[in-house]
Amino acid sequence: MNFSIKEVAEKLNISQYTLRYYEREGLIPSVQRDNNGRRVYTDADLGWLQIVCCMRATGMSISYIKKYVDLCISSKDTLDERRKIMLEQKEIIEEEIKKYTDLLELVNMKLDYYDKKVSKDELKELIIEKKK
Structure with a gap:
């Protein structure tokens, strides 16, 4: 299937x-052009772009992504090096997940504190209302 630049931009946000x-x-090895010179993206191009977007989201530099792409298109002899790059990306993502998990835990602790505080205050108000 073929996609226009607008469709790809919308699809990948x-x-x-x-x-x-x-x-x-x-970073995209071979984007084709139609007779009018407009880019025509294929499913394979979308696959490349998904990897590129993933790598960028984890903070990988353009030059390092370029190195990965060059390794991918060069030969099968680079499988170990490509795997190492992906493993590094996995570790970066896992570190980010841990960081956000820790942050979420702190936020949940504060919410629990506020929930207990609100519950105690509501209970006090009910007791005062009953005494009246």
Whole structure:
């Protein structure tokens, strides 16, 4: 299936400018063009873009992503190196998940505190109301 730049931008929630930039930087190996010179993205291009977006979301630099893409298109002899890059990305994501899990735990503790406080205050108000 083929997609326009607008469709890909909407599908991946990135700007058309970003798509053009990724292409200029060589992060999408071979975007085809139609007879009018407009970009035509394939399912394979979308696959590349999903990986690129994932890597960017974890803070990987454009040059490091470019290195990964170059390894992917060069040969099968680079499987170990590509796997190492993916393993590093996995570790980064796991660290981020842990960080946010810890933050969530703190927020939940504060919510529990406020819930208990509110419950005690409501109970006090009920007791006062009954005494009247």
